[in-house]
Amino acid sequence: MGQDQRDNKELQEKLKHYRLNESEHRRIAGLLGREPQGVEWALFSAMWSEHCSYKSSRVHLKGLFNKSERVLQSFGENAGVVDLGDGERVAFKIESHNHPSFIEPYQGATTGVGGILRDIFTMGARPIAVADYLCFGRPQAERMEKIVDGVVRGIGGYGNPVGVPTITGQTEFDPSYDKNVLVNAMAVGLFRKGEKVFLSKAKGVGNLVVYAGAKTGRDGVHGASMASESFGKDSEKKRPTIQIGDPFFEKLLIEACLEVMEQDLVVAIQDMGAAGLTSSSFEMASKGGVGFNLHLDRVPLRESTLQPEDILLSESQERMLMVVEPAKLSNVEALFKRWGLEAVAIGEVTAKKTMKLFWKGDLLTEIDPELLTEHAPMYERPFEPWTPSNRVASVADIAGESAADIRASLRTALSSPQGCSREFIFRQYDGHVGASTAADCHESVGVIRLKDSGRGLGIVLGCRPQMMRLDAREGGLDAVAFPALELAAKGFEPLAVTDCLNFGNPERVPVMSSFVAALSGLNEICESLVAPIISGNVSFYNETEGRGITPTPSTGVVGLRPTVTSLPKSDFVHEGENVFLLRLPQLWTSGAMGEVTGPESTGPRAFGTLNGKEIAALVTSLRKLTEGVGPHSPATENTISATRVVGKFGLGYALARMAISKNIGVRLSRSATQAARPDLAKMSFAESLFCEVSYEVLISSTESLEALRNRFASHGGDPRSLHLIGTTHGHRFVIESGSSSDTDPEGTLDVNLLELKMDYDSGWSSAFKNLSFERQY
Amino acid sequence: MAKAKVGVVRFPGTNCDRDVFEAVGLSGAEPIWLWHEDLFDSAQFSALILPGGFSYGDYLRSGALAARAVAMKSVREAAVRGTPILGICNGFQILCEARLLPGALVRNTGRRFIDSWVDLKKVGSRTVFGGSLPSGSGIRIPIAHADGRFVIDDSGLNELRDRDQIWLEYQANPNGSIAAIAGVTNENGNVAGLMPHPERAFHEWMGGTDGRRLLEIWS
Numbered sequence: 001m002g003q004d005q006r007d008n009k010e011l012q013e014k015l016k017h018y019r020l021n022e023s024e025h026r027r028i029a030g031l032l033g034r035e036p037q038g039v040e041w042a043l044f045s046a047m048w049s050e051h052c053s054y055k056s057s058r059v060h061l062k063g064l065f066n067k068s069e070r071v072l073q074s075f076g077e078n079a080g081v082v083d084l085g086d087g088e089r090v091a092f093k094i095e096s097h098n099h100p101s102f103i104e105p106y107q108g109a110t111t112g113v114g115g116i117l118r119d120i121f122t123m124g125a126r127p128i129a130v131a132d133y134l135c136f137g138r139p140q141a142e143r144m145e146k147i148v149d150g151v152v153r154g155i156g157g158y159g160n161p162v163g164v165p166t167i168t169g170q171t172e173f174d175p176s177y178d179k180n181v182l183v184n185a186m187a188v189g190l191f192r193k194g195e196k197v198f199l200s201k202a203k204g205v206g207n208l209v210v211y212a213g214a215k216t217g218r219d220g221v222h223g224a225s226m227a228s229e230s231f232g233k234d235s236e237k238k239r240p241t242i243q244i245g246d247p248f249f250e251k252l253l254i255e256a257c258l259e260v261m262e263q264d265l266v267v268a269i270q271d272m273g274a275a276g277l278t279s280s281s282f283e284m285a286s287k288g289g290v291g292f293n294l295h296l297d298r299v300p301l302r303e304s305t306l307q308p309e310d311i312l313l314s315e316s317q318e319r320m321l322m323v324v325e326p327a328k329l330s331n332v333e334a335l336f337k338r339w340g341l342e343a344v345a346i347g348e349v350t351a352k353k354t355m356k357l358f359w360k361g362d363l364l365t366e367i368d369p370e371l372l373t374e375h376a377p378m379y380e381r382p383f384e385p386w387t388p389s390n391r392v393a394s395v396a397d398i399a400g401e402s403a404a405d406i407r408a409s410l411r412t413a414l415s416s417p418q419g420c421s422r423e424f425i426f427r428q429y430d431g432h433v434g435a436s437t438a439a440d441c442h443e444s445v446g447v448i449r450l451k452d453s454g455r456g457l458g459i460v461l462g463c464r465p466q467m468m469r470l471d472a473r474e475g476g477l478d479a480v481a482f483p484a485l486e487l488a489a490k491g492f493e494p495l496a497v498t499d500c501l502n503f504g505n506p507e508r509v510p511v512m513s514s515f516v517a518a519l520s521g522l523n524e525i526c527e528s529l530v531a532p533i534i535s536g537n538v539s540f541y542n543e544t545e546g547r548g549i550t551p552t553p554s555t556g557v558v559g560l561r562p563t564v565t566s567l568p569k570s571d572f573v574h575e576g577e578n579v580f581l582l583r584l585p586q587l588w589t590s591g592a593m594g595e596v597t598g599p600e601s602t603g604p605r606a607f608g609t610l611n612g613k614e615i616a617a618l619v620t621s622l623r624k625l626t627e628g629v630g631p632h633s634p635a636t637e638n639t640i641s642a643t644r645v646v647g648k649f650g651l652g653y654a655l656a657r658m659a660i661s662k663n664i665g666v667r668l669s670r671s672a673t674q675a676a677r678p679d680l681a682k683m684s685f686a687e688s689l690f691c692e693v694s695y696e697v698l699i700s701s702t703e704s705l706e707a708l709r710n711r712f713a714s715h716g717g718d719p720r721s722l723h724l725i726g727t728t729h730g731h732r733f734v735i736e737s738g739s740s741s742d743t744d745p746e747g748t749l750d751v752n753l754l755e756l757k758m759d760y761d762s763g764w765s766s767a768f769k770n771l772s773f774e775r776q777y
Numbered sequence: 778m779a780k781a782k783v784g785v786v787r788f789p790g791t792n793c794d795r796d797v798f799e800a801v802g803l804s805g806a807e808p809i810w811l812w813h814e815d816l817f818d819s820a821q822f823s824a825l826i827l828p829g830g831f832s833y834g835d836y837l838r839s840g841a842l843a844a845r846a847v848a849m850k851s852v853r854e855a856a857v858r859g860t861p862i863l864g865i866c867n868g869f870q871i872l873c874e875a876r877l878l879p880g881a882l883v884r885n886t887g888r889r890f891i892d893s894w895v896d897l898k899k900v901g902s903r904t905v906f907g908g909s910l911p912s913g914s915g916i917r918i919p920i921a922h923a924d925g926r927f928v929i930d931d932s933g934l935n936e937l938r939d940r941d942q943i944w945l946e947y948q949a950n951p952n953g954s955i956a957a958i959a960g961v962t963n964e965n966g967n968v969a970g971l972m973p974h975p976e977r978a979f980h981e982w983m984g985g986t987d988g989r990r991l992l993e994i995w996s
Contacts, residue, residue: 156890160921161831163792248790248834340789428890430921432974433829435796438982449982564982773887 080534087193105150125189137178168446220315420763476521492559504548528612571661621717676723827868840870869970886953903966
């Protein structure tokens with residue numbers, strides 16, 4: 001082997017180790033004007049990883065609708081901030097922790113929650129709520145039961161001790177997640193009147209760079225670049241790159257950080273997340289247009305053998321980086337000490353925009369931070385424009401037409417993994433710490449009462465993977481439209497959105513095409529609603545052994561309501577009320593959606609197109625309808641007691657869910673239901689009960705049809721879109737055939753709610769034999 | 778008339794401290810922060826509350842480290858003095874670990890954390906907390922714990938019964954507690970502990986107001 005060959009082999013090994021490609025290597029050498037040396041390799045590896053640099057998505061993210069009058073802070077900071085008026089503001093963001101959660105479910109999920117919480121309190125907002133969006137594979141898939149158990153324990157194991165309530169969530173099952181689960185965590189924080197928003201922009205030459213929180217260990221080294229790779233058969237070996245979280249430390253860190261900010265002792269602050277000290281220090285300096293002198297040997301270490309490269313790349317949890325005026329250092333140190341934490345000056349801010357990294361007095365490198373933060377490559381990955389013909393969905397046919405078949409379909413839907421109760425999950429989460437929870441995981445909208453103004457902050461997660469399998473553009477639009485309607489159905493005005501774009505390998509054209517199509521759908525609905533996307537992250541390479549996940553742009557939508565009193569429930573609460581169906585039919589599917597185990601059909605099983613403007617108009621009028629009425633309007637009383645947006649498994653499933661929770665029955669008129677849905681005339685009645693029509697909303701109210709229609713019209717709604725289809729009554733789910741003839745082939749459904757509730761409650765333990773709990777009836 | 782002063786003790790990892798502080802204020806008393814590292818003059822306080830949470834991250838055992846904190850010396854003094862002391866959730870665990878209350882709290886039989894509203898029945902009347910409620914009253918408030926199973930040996934249980942120290946019982950036992958015990962008092966009746974969270978049931982919008990019936994003793 002000649003010298004050139006040996007050099008080349010060495011270079012190839014280096015590139016492999018640092019997960020960089022040849023063109024990126026050439027780009028680095030060009031920017032530096034020389035070959036990278038020593039720790040520079042590690043710096044570029046971390047900062048130019050997909051996870052940190054967004055190199056495949058940035059070109060598309062630039063066009064996102066991300067501003068409105070309410071938006072105080074959008075992308076570019078740790079989280080977005082929205083102004084609620086009255087001096088109250090909220091910061092929120094959703095983030096993925098998919099790869100670590102598949103490898104080590106408990107730790108992956110805990111650090112996912114810990115990381116997103118730090119993004120929030122880094123800005124000076126006290127975290128007030130957590131929400132989790134989870135996609136698992138089939139229950140019978142290899143390791144899946146253990147993964148589900150570990151992830152759920154992990155979320156609770158972190159969220160509960162830190163004292164932030166988990167108030168809503170969404171859990172999906174599909175074979176495409178068998179070997180690549182999704183764990184997306186959202187956190188919301190509140191700034192009360194007078195509380196300042198802190199940013200990460202470093203300022204003030206001569207100020208100190210202060211490290212605070214937990215000591216640095218070897219965990220998570222190369223985590224960011226690991227998260228930017230597809231999984232192969234050897235994903236188990238990536239276990240050492242998993243971080244370990246400690247919620248006790250985080251709780252102390254929250255209190256200490258909020259106190260130093262309240263006392264105005266810090267100039268800038270940023271948490272050490274992906275790529276740890278490297279990304280936090282380089283981003284802070286780059287944003288401020290300043291430099292840092294950093295003494296890596298002053299970083300508190302868990303083990304003394306750690307080398308500079310490990311210290312730079314470690315993703316040890318519960319650590320913060322702050323810029324502090326020298327005169328305030330002793331106060332900062334004392335305050336952290338009171339909370340049992342260390343705060344150590346490890347460097348200083350310099351005027352020249354250069355990062356100087358030192359190790360025991362030796363200069364390791366001297367580099368312009370912008371080379372890493374601003375000059376990362378930006379790829380225009382090839383994609384094909386969206387065409388509305390890509391309708392591929394996994395859809396099951398309804399067995400038959402008779403009342404017995406309807407009953408069987410209902411029971412199947414309620415007891416399937418997709419349709420059964422999630423109580424096993426959310427009863428392990430503290431949903432009420434903070435004493436501000438006005439609606440918890442039992443409801444379709446999680447609600448926190450804002451202490452000072454008494455207003456309600458509503459949080460809903462979105463993205464229905466079955467819609468994404470149907471069509472990426474419609475699915476992306478639905479990912480905000482559906483939760484926005486859920487908010488509106490409880491009287492909340494949707495204000496802003498955070499998104500977590502979970503996709504497969506962006507180097508594959510179909511994946512990139514679905515990414516672009518989903519973003520166009522998201523963008524359309526956000527613009528129509530004037531609910532900008534203010535934060536989020538992109539998770540590519542959700543692919544194992546060449547098979548990608550369902551493209552899954554999960555979202556968190558935040559809304560505001562004038563009060564938390566007279567909030568409509570998601571289940572029937574009173575007998576003797578009218579049951580209405582509000583309709584905006586734009587997209588129809590045939591067959592029951594959302595099943596986990598059915599064969600994949602490739603036929604065009606859906607038709608129609610979602611229209612953002614029309615949906616936004618419905619959101620506005622629906623919100624005003626459900627906000628509540630009364631002499632001290634708004635919302636001192638409410639004629640509407642319950643609402644539910646019809647989703648998976650269609651109208652039949654939605655009605656059953658509303659009835660079984662509080663054992664309040666419903667009598668549905670078959671003729672009135674059919675008259676309300678003339679567009680489904682060609683379907684059998686049984687099929688029409690389980691197909692999905694986007695969008696339909698169920699409303700239970702004491703009002704007459706005329707009164708409700710008049711009120712809806714006064715709010716700009718189309719009165720003809722409201723239909724009376726039944727009443728709440730007794731303890732059975734009854735469909736009145738409307739025919740006096742006993743020979744009616746479809747007969748009359750009449751089923752005891754307890755029977756349906758047993759199906760709904762037992763579905764989980766049937767799917768997961770070792771994951772059950774004793775129920776008290 | 779000056780409001781009754783109620784001390785709210787904070788340990789590192791306590792996470793219901795602010796909730797309890799607010800609830801005490803709503804109950805007509807003046808809440809005052811007490812810090813785990815500091816001794817305090819127990820004579821100053823009409824009552825003390827140890828809120829829930831995960832003091833010291835539940836390391837070793839729930840409540841074990843907090844029971845040995847400096848402030849607990851003053852809490853003991855107050856207990857001897859006869860000051861009403863209430864431990865909620867982790868606060869109950871701490872009082873058991875400090876031997877100010879009988880028995881111990883161990884992992885739920887289901888071995889998992891449980892967040893749920895529960896129905897309670899008031900049994901004993903030794904404590905001033907909820908003192909105006911007749912025995913047998915139903916109380917509905919939430920629980921949120923992993924280590925909430927109350928255990929005690931047979932003779933201890935008999936003593937609790939004989940001395941009317943069983944304060945609250947679950948109507949449907951969620952965690953495997955012996956005799957479905959949700960709350961107990963000490964022999965003297967001034968120290969009480971319960972696993973459910975009264976501060977989370979103070980307003981209709983929370984889902985119920987029964988928590989007030991236990992804490993509103995100063996209005």
